[in-house]
Amino acid sequence: MSNVLDELQWRGLVSQTTDVEALRAALENGPITYYCGFDPTAPSLHHGHLVQLVLLRHLQLAGHHPIALVGGATGLIGDPRMSGERVLNDRETVAGWVERLQTQISRFLSFEGENPARMVNNLDWHAGLSALDFLRDVGKHYRLGTMLAKETVARRLASDEGISFTEFSYQILQGMDFLELNRRYGCTLQTGGNDQWGNLLSGVELVRKADQKSVHALTTPLITKADGTKFGKSEGGAVWLAPDMMSPYAFYxxxxxxxxxxxxxxxxxxxxxxxxxxxxxxxxxxxxxAAREAQKALAADVTTMVHGERATQQAIAASQALFGRGELADLDPETLAAATEGLPRTGFAVGDPVADVLAATGVVKGKSAARRAIAEGGVYVNNVKVSGEDAVLSAHDVLAERYVLLRRGKRTVTVAVLGDEPGQGAARA
Structure with a gap:
């Protein structure tokens, strides 16, 4: 326990904390109970949440007691955004997302042993709170000046749209979570992303004012690329943790x-x-x-952590098979579909000449060039070299009842899809 804060700092998992020396002492003299909240504003967690999950696991491995809170109540409200009012999701949708997020989170923490994790839903205590009790017991501890000074609130107030009382009150609900978990389980540390600093301080101050106790907050930095651009599969795009929203292959x-x-x-x-x-x-x-050893280690570790060993091995096998270093026939239909999703494609029918399909992809300029490429030994169907200029695609060539992989040379790959309309284009890797 004594070195866990130093370890987190070395790993780039610490941005801001309340009194750092007091937190260090609490961690060294622990174990302590700590929590992080996850709001069900989508049917999956993403790369930003992954930072918090890793942090929770590090602290648990150091002997501390984790609480994972999924916000069945706060998810009905929504943390204010810089860009405008959220659309409120219905209760059934939020409840379904709560269950999905709980399942995802459970893979990262241990619920057995000497310091088992605890999963909670803040709807359990917010749902029964009356408006009068909310105003008398909680609202009296909040000062409007402090709430209005929060960056997101201030920016929204200055905008044409403004901010609703509903979203304005979100910071109070999150503060109440810390107070409730402190009273129920002795929780003394809340973690979150750097953009949550104001909400975390809301809880720290509420615990101090309501119960005269000192508790702690810790945030992680926003993860960006070295060039300063957003961390994601595309600008503003999320790296989802759910396999039905981002395949394990695409994730890898x-x-x-x-x-x-x-x-x-x-x-x-x-x-x-x-x-x-x-x-x-x-x-x-x-x-x-050129060996990309670090990237392969990173991809294998994170994919295994999120999707499991089997999915990781399938993703690695698909990566190798696309470029002739593995058996395409060994890939299951889901992995094959994911692996070919980003490839330009053309349609074909059983019996079509390989040269015609290759020409349709745009890999070569016309059927004559395709025939020459085959004659030179540089064309492959499903990683098998095509030996005759008049070769045709047979039913035996079709993978997963749909696909045929065509490769020109070592690294130019495209996919032909049974029954699709002809198109053109090829991928280079």
């Missing part, structure tokens, strides 16, 4: 494509590898960048 590809400038920092933040292991991978980036 996001991490394995990390830039050399980012990968070492991400290994510290998102994996549990030791300092020595990360130092070795950092040296590999400098000495053998």
């Amino acid at each position: 590809q996001f991490w394995v494509n990390a830039d050399d400038a980012d990968v070492v920092g991400w290994l510290r933040t998102f994996t549990f590898r030791t300092r020595e292991e990360i130092a070795e991978l950092e040296a590999a980036v400098a000495e053998r960048p």
Whole structure:
């Protein structure tokens, strides 16, 4: 326990804290009980939540007692955004998302042993609170000046749309969560992203004013790329943790494509590898960048943590098979569909000449060029070299009842889809 805060700081998991020396002493003299809240504003957690889940796990491994709160109540309200009022989701939708998030979170924490995790839903205590009790017992501890000074609130007030009393009150509800967990379970630390600092302080102050107790808050920094752009599969896009929103293959590809400038920092933040292991991978980036050893280690670790070992191995196998280093026939239909999703495609029918389909993809300029490429031995169907210029696609070539992979040379790949309309284009990797 004595070194956990230093370890978190080294891993880039600490941005702001309340009295850092008091927090350090509490962690060293622990164990303490701590929590992080996750609001069901979507049917899945994403890369931003992953930082919190890793932080929760580090603290649990250090012997402390985690509470994962899924906000069945706060999810009905929504944390104010800079850009405008949220659309309120209906109660049935939020309840369904609560269950999905609880399932996702449960994979990261241990619910057994000497310091088992606890899963809670803040709807359990907010649902029965009357308006009068809310105003008398909680509202009296809040000062409008402090609430109005919060950056998100101030910006929304200055906008044409303004802010509703509903969203304005969100910070009080989150503060109440900390007070309730402190009273029920002795919880003394709340963690969250840097954008939650104001809400975390709301809880710290409410506990101090209501019960005259001192508690702590810790935030993680916003994770960005080395070039300062957003961390995501695309600008503003989320790296979802749910396999039905982002396939394990696509998830693996996001991490394995990390830039050399980012990968070492991400290994510290998102994996549990030791300092020595990360130092070795950092040296590999400098000495053998083309091997991408660090990226492969990062992708394997994070994908296994989120989706499990089997899904990781399938993603690795698909990555290799696309470029001739594995058996495409061994891939299950879901993985094959995910692996080919980003490839330009063309349609085909059984019996179509390989040269015609290859030409339709745009890999070569016309059927004559396609025939020459085949004659030169540079065309592959499902990683098998095509030996005759008059070869046709047969039913035996069709993978998962739909796909045929065509490759020109070592690294130019496209997919032909049974029954689709002809198109063109090819992927290079």
